[in-house]
Amino acid sequence: MTKQTVNIAIVGTGVIGAGWAAHFLARGFAVTATDPADGAESRLRDWIDNCWPVVERLGLADGASRDNLTFTPDVHAAVRHADFIQESGPERLDIKHSLIASIEAGARADAIIASSSSGLAISEIQAGARHPERIVLGHPFNPSHIIPLVEVGGGNLTSPENIARTMAFYASTGKKVIRINKEVKGHIANRLQVALWQEAISLVQRGVASVADIDAAISYGPGLRWALLGPFLNLHASGGPGGITLLLQHLGPAQREWARDLGTYPETDDYIESIAQGVDAELQSYDFPEMLHQRDQLLIQLLEAKRTLSQLP
Numbered sequence: 001m002t003k004q005t006v007n008i009a010i011v012g013t014g015v016i017g018a019g020w021a022a023h024f025l026a027r028g029f030a031v032t033a034t035d036p037a038d039g040a041e042s043r044l045r046d047w048i049d050n051c052w053p054v055v056e057r058l059g060l061a062d063g064a065s066r067d068n069l070t071f072t073p074d075v076h077a078a079v080r081h082a083d084f085i086q087e088s089g090p091e092r093l094d095i096k097h098s099l100i101a102s103i104e105a106g107a108r109a110d111a112i113i114a115s116s117s118s119g120l121a122i123s124e125i126q127a128g129a130r131h132p133e134r135i136v137l138g139h140p141f142n143p144s145h146i147i148p149l150v151e152v153g154g155g156n157l158t159s160p161e162n163i164a165r166t167m168a169f170y171a172s173t174g175k176k177v178i179r180i181n182k183e184v185k186g187h188i189a190n191r192l193q194v195a196l197w198q199e200a201i202s203l204v205q206r207g208v209a210s211v212a213d214i215d216a217a218i219s220y221g222p223g224l225r226w227a228l229l230g231p232f233l234n235l236h237a238s239g240g241p242g243g244i245t246l247l248l249q250h251l252g253p254a255q256r257e258w259a260r261d262l263g264t265y266p267e268t269d270d271y272i273e274s275i276a277q278g279v280d281a282e283l284q285s286y287d288f289p290e291m292l293h294q295r296d297q298l299l300i301q302l303l304e305a306k307r308t309l310s311q312l313p
C-alpha cells in the first residue's frame, strides 16, 4: 500500500480515533471519519485544530492538510472506498461485533480492518465476520498522534499476510510497530505496566514508601533510561563486557528471591483511597494541567532528539 493509493477510514472518533485521524492526516493521507454521537464532527475538527501545532512540530508529510478530513455519520459511506480501516469504537465485545458487521457491509472484502482494542482478543472480535482474515489488532498508545508504538497481532482466523501488510503500512506512516506472536490479555506494553503498578501499589500498602517517592523512584531513576532502551538492553548495558548473560547469572539468585516477595494485585478496591490520598499529597505544590502540558512538551522534545540519533533502537 502506498500513500497515493491508501484511503483511510476511522470508525469511532473518541480519544483514540481522533488521535489516529490526526496521525494519518499529518502523514498526508485522505481520512474519512465516522461516529454516530451528536456533535462528533465538530468535536473531532476542534480536537484536530488543537493538536495540529503539535503534529506540525513533529513533522508533516508532503500534502498533509486538515482539509483532507471528510466526516460522515454513515459508517457504510465512511468505509466504502477505504483500503485501511481503523476501528476505535467502544470497548465492548457486542459493540465491536455490530461495528464489524456494519463495516463489512460497506467495505471492500480486501480492506484491512485494524481494531484499537486494548483488552479484547481479535479472535473474539473476528468471530462471525464475513472476512475474518483481514481483521487485525492495531493497538496504539494515548495520545496516539504523538506516541509511536503500535502493537500488531492477529486472531485465530487472521492471515499472516494481512498481519505483515498492516505492520508494513503502520511502519510506513512513522509508527514503531511490534508484533504480538500469541494472543494474551492486555497485549504487551500494558502487561508490562500492570506488573509495575501491581508492585507499586503493594509497596504503598506495605508502608515501604510514599506514593510520591515511588513515583520519583521511576521518574528520576530507571524511567529515564526506559525511554531510550528497553528492559533487556538496559540489563545488557549493566552487565559490562559479560553483558546480559553474565548479569543474569550473577543477579539471578537475588532476583529470584526478590520476585518471590513481590506483591499481588489487590482483589478488592480497599486500596484505592490510600493511593488517591498519596497522589493528592504529591500534587499539593503543583498545577496538574500545567504539569501535563510540560510533560507533553518534553515528550515531543525527546521524540525529536531520538530521531537524530541513529544508534538508539
Ligand SMILES: NC(=O)c1ccc[n+]([C@@H]2O[C@H](COP(=O)([O-])OP(=O)(O)OC[C@H]3O[C@@H](n4cnc5c(N)ncnc54)[C@H](O)[C@@H]3O)[C@@H](O)[C@H]2O)c1
Residues within 6 Å of the ligand: 011, 012, 013, 014, 015, 016, 017, 034, 035, 036, 037, 040, 075, 087, 088, 089, 090, 091, 099, 116, 117, 118, 119, 139, 140, 141, 142
Ligand atoms: N483511551 C485509551 O487510552 C486507549 C488506548 C489504546 C486503545 N484504546 C482502545 O480504543 C478504542 C476506543 O477507545 P476510546 O478511549 O477512544 O473510547 P471513547 O469512548 O473515547 O470513544 C469511542 C467512540 O466510539 C463512538 N461510537 C459508538 N458507537 C459507534 C458506532 N456504532 N460507530 C462508530 N463509532 C461509534 C462513540 O461515540 C465514541 O466517540 C477502545 O477499543 C479502547 O480499548 C483506548
